[in-house]
Amino acid sequence: MTWAIDLQNITREFTVRRPRRVVRAVDDLTLQVADGEAVGFVGANGAGKSTTIKMLTGILMPTRGTVRVLGRRPVPERRHLAREIGVVFGQRSQLWWDLPLRDSFAILGSMHRLAPSAQAARLARLVEGLDLAPFLDQPVRQLSLGQRMRGEVAAALLHSPRLVVLDEPTIGLDMISKEGLRRFLVEDRAERGTTLLLTTHDMADVERLCERIVVVSDGRTAYDGTLAGLRDSLRTPRELVVDLAAPLGVLELPEGAQTVAVEAGGIRHRIRFHAAEHSAAALLARITAQAEVADLSMAEPAIEDLVREIFARRP
């Protein structure tokens, strides 16, 4: 197995002056990401996500532990690595602020030594996929946040990197911009088989883009697996909301499932159950046997809640 990212027991400490103390931002973290994998890297503020990203891109040395990214040591080989990875820091810009967006792509393309024809083809794909055409000739400083972020992603993907690291790429974007960005990222990964590491506070990003989720807390891995597995392992209940055609006081439910609320005079029933015990379909069949269902919806537990629960359970 070749690892795109291989972090072995990395620790990073910062010395804070006044009062003098050592803060451990990352604490003995081990993380391996296979070639082609898409990993959501999630945690509360200050959990160590950004510090980890800085270490794996080579702009920060770990205090202890070994880091290999695409087989390279990031700090000494930072500029080599920069040719093979694409990074978006949601809070920072890699575009030239006062130049038209198009110029940034021209400069980055020649920095990455792309052949002119390959660069033109790749840029055309990015312009189309991220809908950049309307503002390609505007100076970056005039772009809206959503436009600039699409530009940032295009800049990170221009050289067709093997590994893409996105640090909060959707921060501050509206729903439509977020969705457009996610759709393109999914497409581009499908076309090129890129490895993706994504940090975000928006759990919809993880659900749409990642197969695997790694939750960090206090600089350590709190969970590593699938999103569904995370839900199951925590046994966070799912919630089924059914609206009945005619009011009904009580629904007979199998053991383990329970009605938590009856609203609108018996029309709307909120039912909680565990995925491990019941399937939503079986539950629904049981309900439709008793009453006509006019409408229904499923509420998945938000990942924020899951993460909070993991943290609460940690000793």
Next chain:
Amino acid sequence: MPAYGTLAAATFRQYSTYRVATAAGVFTNSVFGLIRVSILLAALDASGQEIGGYTALQAATYVWLGQALLAPIEAFGTRTIGERVRTGEIAVDLLRPAPLLAVHLAQKVGRAGFLLLGRGLPPLLVGVLVTGLALPESPWSYPLGILSVALAILVSFLADAIVNLSAFWLVEMRGFQTLYMVVMNLLSGFLIPITWFPSWLESLARITPFPSMVQTPIDALSGRITPAEALVGIGLQILWAGILALVAQAMVRAGTRSLEVQGG
């Protein structure tokens, strides 16, 4: 590498769009040029003879060339690199597949190219109209002068970069920057030629890189020194550029090793 050419050209274009700023800069440079010329000419008039080897026309030429170089060498300092270190944007520069200083130098070349034309030529034109300019006797003074101007821009860029790179260790660098600006404006010979200094101060100035930024290119271009002397000055400029480049590069290396990029 073509990337630097692309970056320099794009920066040149960018500056060429700042027409109002350019016009305002030209106006200011020219007005201050008139003031400085009046002062120097009054001094020469009062002394009744040459001062430090300058005739009245050479002194006026000195002022106009100084005003022309002011913008291209960015005599009042820049803040870009220091700000990027302070805010953590430097992380982005470090993630580019090109050396940090080379990327910023390419931008400087584009910027200086525009500033030479847009901010450099107009004060010279004003000088021609108001006082006239002393022209060199040897045709060699022109190519040597132009080379010396280019090297002056390089030396100024590197020294300014060193000041900015101190931001890796200093959270607040404005005081240091102001100090540097005052020392540079004096010892470079921008305010008055260093040959007018008391001899101890002139000797002090001559062991610093500052005369390479203003005194040397002006003397070479105006023909106040012979082409042979200009060649010596150019040699010194090259030497200083090398030394400052090594220092700046060492600072980048040390700074990135100790770097704790600020902010998320």
